[in-house]
Amino acid sequence: MTALLRTDGIRKAYGGVQALDGATLEVAEGKITGLIGPNGSGKTTLFNVITGYEKADAGDIVFRGKTITNQRPDKVFSAGIGRTFQLSRIFPRLSVEENMLVAAQHKRGKHRARARELLEFVGLERHAELPAGSLSYGQRKLLELAYVLIADPAVILLDEPAGGVNPTLINHIADRIRQLNASGTTFLIVEHNMEFVMGLCDSVTVLASGTVAASGPPDAIRTDPRVLDAYLGSDVEDEPASPEEAADAER
């Protein structure tokens, strides 16, 4: 399986803190890849660097065989990489439907119908006319996913899609991700909810202190001692002992 998206030795420092220290990972086409790691291990920074919201100090990002390192966010998006944010970034004063159309604009024509279709897909069609700011936390995550989908990205980066969402809605979100994946969309997912990650992902990459500590299928990762190290091994004392416990603590 070829890598649709690859990061190669990405380095990024904020002042004295080395957030990413040569992060190298591959996202296989048509698969769901999980990205886990303790708090501060650089997961969101990596997302920001891939999508152009932050500039990498060193390293390369290759998408579909082309280098897209440090391109502007709009270029990265139109190249086919969509993302959602840890704290959903919807447009609160636009209606739910208008939110959908912000990303749809460069595809004129039938995008209104497509917007409705996608809202139905995520289950927000009844709220189309409401201001997006009136949606609940979980609904915002769904809306963000839906409006990214309207541009038909090849890969979607999800930053904690299940974080702070009630269990029923988590299942709904997981279900939608599976459906999209079945129709060809590739995913890279940052998530602390281990049940969610292990149940959904084809492979999991573990990030620790800005580098990749381990990578492999969920079952192997679950028992990998390096993963335990990643969560335990640092001198951060309040970090829980295992990925599972980490997830429990997060909840």
Added chain:
Amino acid sequence: MTLSRDKLPRAGGLIVLLALAIAFPWLFSNPAVTNYGVFAMIFVTVASAWNLFSGYSGYISLGHAVFYGSGAYVMGVAAKAWHLEGTAVFELLPLCALAGAVIAVPFGLVALRVRRHTFIVVTIAVFFIFQLMAFNFSFTGGSSGLSSPFLSWTQASFNLSFYDIALACAVGTIVISWLIRRSTFGLRLRAIRDDEDRARGLGVKTMRVKLSAFVISGALTSLIGAVWFYYETQVQPQTGFDPLFDLTVVLMAFLGGYGSVAGPVLGALLIEPGTLWLNSQPQLSGIAEIVLGAVFLAVVLFVPRGIIPAGGEWITKLRTRGKPAVVPAVAMTKESVPAGTPGGEK
């Protein structure tokens, strides 16, 4: 859909309002009253033009007097240079609008690189640069300013004609504002207002969108500035580039509801005649600014979003009283909603 049902009375209401606006100087032909009318229409135009940039994009400009004054000066200088007389001067109006657009490009390219308070400060700085230029250049007439060429209209037709011109500008600007509001362009502007970085991440060319709105807004403000100059028959640096101008316009937009089409119109119709009336009362001389400031304070404290949005909300509240609130949390199918979740019907 309630929309189509609402459309007819709404269109009817607009026609009645327009008819009233056209009939106004005929109903109240006293020149003192038609003077109020002319200024009200001038400021409806300015507030709407300001709003279609600042209200939609969230970039609060306190430098629109740059366009207003430039429009006035361009008309004055051009009329003098080309020896234009009488109504021929009105042929300069497109040129004045163009001047506003041309000024808006470098102004916008500098100011729109920064956001929020920094943007406001930059617009104020540019404003003072323009005022100083008006004071110091010779072609602007320095501190004594410029006078407009003589217009051979009678006292009676003078106000009436200017009322019609200003009304046409106001209606045109409102229509442009409304068209932008409904367009993809307007959607992009409002997306920028809500979260500019996110909009950019979704492929919106933010600088181009902001700058286009700024240029349109600047052109319309310059146009009406030129009309104002000809109506006043003169312009000085401190009247063309008046620091109070932008505060007044912002207050109008905030009072009526900035970001909506109707809000700034309502705000201008309330504030401009009110200010003129206060200024015309000898026993209240100097109080207008104090009242203006107090109104500003009251608006920000009590109706921060303005009359139109707050009123709309209040009407919705009355209409839906007793009915269940909008069902909040259901993003799931009905059968997946467990009993007792906040998404269930009350």
